[in-house]
Structures are given as structure tokens and as C-alpha cells.
Amino acid sequence: MSRPMNRRQDNHKISRELFVLTYGALVAQLCKDYEKDEDVNKYLDRMGYDIGIRLIEDFLARSAMRKCRSYSETVDVIAQVAFKMYLGITPSVSCSNTTENEFFLMLDNNPLVDFVEELPPGRSSLCYCNLLCGVIRGALEMVHLAAEVTFVQDRLKGDDVTEIGITFPKRLEVKKHKRNK
Template sequence: SIRNGIRSRELFVLTYGALVAQLCKDYEKDEDVNKYLDRMGYDIGIRLVEDFLARSAVKKCRSYSETVDMIAQVAFKMYLGITPSVSRSNTTENEFFLILENNPLVDFVEELPAGRTSLCYCNILCGVIRGALEMVHLAAEVNFIQDRLKGDDFTEIGITFLKKLEDKKHKRNK
């Protein structure tokens, strides 16, 4: 089972690289590629949350902090085989950072494609997190703060919780 997980992860990483390469051919502007990857990730996140909740049997998180810890310690481990460290903003209670020492999506990538300095190669991750959070009624802004592919020492994803979304079925009962 672990062996199959590793194989499927490697296949995903290789397929993802081919997808990004194709998008770079299809779109001239990095921002268009970044938007496409985010939108694709968002769609995946919306669908992935059910699988995550079923397979992980996690309890409902009571705070943003618990939610981010769940993303780092359970979700990333389950789907990418890594556990990012979490840091919190010193100024606000709704801003967190995931620090990825290793990022499996770039295992076979040395550098960004030539002339693609604004490309956010792993932007799909931001979309996945945003989509999954929305499905549990949390609106968030998710983006890359640092990126090893752009010369930073590590990869860092920022998550800023915006507000708790209204649960539609509760709204109807009022």
C-alpha cells in the first residue's frame, strides 16, 4: 500500500510537470498559467475534502490554528507524504504560514522554465487549500510567500482566513 502510494505520487509529480509545461506553451503570460493552476487546484480541493474527511476521521476544528495544523500534519502527509511546519503571524490571529522544506511537486524540476520568472509553478497547492477550506465554510486567501524554485531557501505558503462562510442549511432555518 505504501509502495503504491509512492508510485502514484511520483506519477502525479511527473504528470504535473507535463501539465505545467503544456500550460506554459498555451499561455504567454505567467499570470494566466498561475490563474489556471489555482482554478484547477480549487476544483480538486472542493472534491478532495470529502475523501480527506472520510479517510482521516478528523474531528471538527475549533480554530484557525487547529485548521492549519490539520492541513499541515494530516492533509499534506496523506496526499503528498510531507509535513510542513506551521508558523503564525505575530500581528494577526487569522494569518498562518506553511513552510515546506521538501516539495514533492518539484522533485524533478531544477528551475523555472526560461523567461518564466513570475510563474508560480506549484500554484495548484494554493487552489487545493482554498477550495477545501471553502467546502468547510472557511474563506481564505492562499498564496506563495517564498518559493525554492525562485531562489528562496524554502517554500512558504501563506494562508489568511477571511471569514467563516454562512452554512446555507442553517441560514434557511432562521
């Protein structure tokens, strides 16, 4: 008996839809548990951070990535490899300053909001997808890169695009190793 070739893709899609629906239920429950949006945002960020510090091992093992030499290379890997691997999307990347330590990921399609049309009433400061910021921050910290990760724009709040800002507070030092003779 043979299996259809596209069965794995169907399972991936079902898993993604299940994750998105489960995430929506989680955010809805957090909104019931916490009165303030800031508390929900902090909880989602912390949850994402915990996921990120564990997810980086899987990412490094599955992607066989080499060490990035610059912040821009790091952000490109996040956008082109990690987002594609785990969410099936590839955000575009832009750098906003000359010191090359501040970047923006523009998500044309955010799979976490596939079944969400708008924020709950009275929750205008809720950052629905704040989990993503925590995941990125946690994963970067595990490879010894401190970063501030925030949502700059969000389609759920009426913006034209969903945009995540990543700022590296320290200038990246490229160490040159001396060869032993």
C-alpha cells in the first residue's frame, strides 16, 4: 500500500492550523485572566522567550547554520530560514540606521492571525502576537546576542503592515582568532 506524496504537507498544514487555533484560545484565556493588556503582553513575551531558548537547539540542528558574522546576517537568517522553517513565511528585512544594529521584519502574512479579524473590544493595547518577540529574543540570547524585540506596527491595530523591530544594543565585535603554530 502506497502513501500519497502530499500527505506530509497536509499534516504540516493541519498542525499549523491547530497551533494557530490553540494560540488564539490561549490569548483569549489570558485576556480573561488579566485585566491589563500590559500583563497579557508580558505573559506572551515571557512564554515566547521560554520557547525561544529551547527552539534554538532544534533550529541549529535542523538548519546546520554556521556562525553569523554580522547583525544583518543574523536577521537575514531569522527571516529567510527560521520564519520559513517554523511558520512557513519569509518576512522582508530592512535596516534603519547606519550603525546597522536596528532592523525591521515586515510580515506580509502573519499565520498567527489567520483566524483573527480584530482585537477583542477594549483591548487596543494588546499585542496579540507578542509571543513572536519573545521567541526571537530568547533564541538570540541563547547564542549570546542581547536584543530588544518589539512590534512596531500591527495589522490587527489598523496598520498597513505587521512589523517587528529588532535592536541590538551593543556593537558586534568580530574576534579574530590567532592560529597556533
